[in-house]
Amino acid sequence: MVTTRSQTPKKAAVEASPVQGSSPPPPGVLLPYKIPLTLSGINLYVISPFYTSPIKLVTNYLCGAPYALAYKHFRRDHQGTLNLVFHCLILVLQLLCNFGFLHELDARLQLNEKYGVISLLSCVGWITCLLFTQSPAWTKLLSGVLIYSAFTVGGVVASAAFPISIHLQPFLDTLVYIYFIKKPTSLLLYLVILAVRVALTEYTLAHGSGSVQLSDQFYLGFLLVIAFLSHKPFTRPASGVFGIGALFGWLLAVLSGDRLFFLWGAGFIATALQGVSHRETKEPPTMPQLANISNELAHSTFFPCLLLQAVGDQMAQKKKA
Numbered sequence: 001m002v003t004t005r006s007q008t009p010k011k012a013a014v015e016a017s018p019v020q021g022s023s024p025p026p027p028g029v030l031l032p033y034k035i036p037l038t039l040s041g042i043n044l045y046v047i048s049p050f051y052t053s054p055i056k057l058v059t060n061y062l063c064g065a066p067y068a069l070a071y072k073h074f075r076r077d078h079q080g081t082l083n084l085v086f087h088c089l090i091l092v093l094q095l096l097c098n099f100g101f102l103h104e105l106d107a108r109l110q111l112n113e114k115y116g117v118i119s120l121l122s123c124v125g126w127i128t129c130l131l132f133t134q135s136p137a138w139t140k141l142l143s144g145v146l147i148y149s150a151f152t153v154g155g156v157v158a159s160a161a162f163p164i165s166i167h168l169q170p171f172l173d174t175l176v177y178i179y180f181i182k183k184p185t186s187l188l189l190y191l192v193i194l195a196v197r198v199a200l201t202e203y204t205l206a207h208g209s210g211s212v213q214l215s216d217q218f219y220l221g222f223l224l225v226i227a228f229l230s231h232k233p234f235t236r237p238a239s240g241v242f243g244i245g246a247l248f249g250w251l252l253a254v255l256s257g258d259r260l261f262f263l264w265g266a267g268f269i270a271t272a273l274q275g276v277s278h279r280e281t282k283e284p285p286t287m288p289q290l291a292n293i294s295n296e297l298a299h300s301t302f303f304p305c306l307l308l309q310a311v312g313d314q315m316a317q318k319k320k321a
Contacts, residue, residue: 041293045230045241048267049287049300051098054118057125060301063294067133070298074306075313077278077286084311086277091307094270095146099154100161101263108260123151135305136312143304162259166205169250169269170197176246176272179279210257234288242268
């Protein structure tokens with residue numbers, strides 16, 4: 001059931017309510033129970049929560065929380081300058097990998113070799129979605145530039161960058177592994193895990209690259225498993241979809257020669273790096289606290305504008321101090 005716009009008192013109550021994961025979605029949008037929560041969660045997490053696709057944009061339009069509430073959540077957990085800087089770097093990584101993944105998916109499905117139907121719809125839809133947020137105009141403009149730039153180079157990321165990035169990824173993966181095992185980050189631990197990860201990567205590239213032929217049945221089964229693990233992923237981050245994507249995405253890519261696995265897994269690495277940033281700067285991560293599909297959709301969909309607005313607010317606070 002779609003509520004009417006005349007219910008403005010309820011909307012005000014929602015936006016004024018305490019920051020909690022159980023906050024209901026605002027009037028004027030389709031309530032989550034009209035789209036089963038399980039399907040919404042799968043849609044959000046199956047290709048990495050901060051990746052965007054046309055289906056995710058539609059789902060956010062139907063049952064996502066309002067921008068004002070999303071920013072309230074975001075700013076609460078992103079008050080340190082260093083944390084914001086790390087997130088800006090991660091945003092660039094996420095955008096490049098996101099559109100690299102979409103371009104590779106378009107190529108696999110033979111959907112317009114030059115631009116890609118899924119890639120183009122995601123780019124246009126995402127920019128349009130952000131234009132209608134309550135964020136400052138400059139954040140919308142800069143977000144649009146970043147998204148369009150990632151879209152234009154996505155094909156290059158999908159093809160040319162893979163041979164190089166597969167050798168560089170262990171340096172980022174090691175931080176994620178330490179995060180998963182919940183150990184304090186130390187140089188010695190980092191170097192030990194990095195050495196093992198690099199050795200495993202180089203051995204696999206030398207002796208197992210492209211050695212496994214995957215059938216259509218495997219892809220279907222893999223998709224079903226990932227869909228199952230995408231439901232409530234924060235209850236089991238290491239053994240759920242985050243663990244599979246971050247730990248084994250690169251390995252499946254090397255063994256099968258399929259870049260799609262690498263670009264898919266990179267999305268979970270980038271997401272986990274946000275968790276690393278929060279831990280190192282001693283600020284709680286936002287997504288695990290929300291536990292509400294409306295808030296989670298809004299947080300990940302509006303992320304570019306949320307981050308840039310927080311950066312602007314942080315700079316303004318520094319000037320006043």
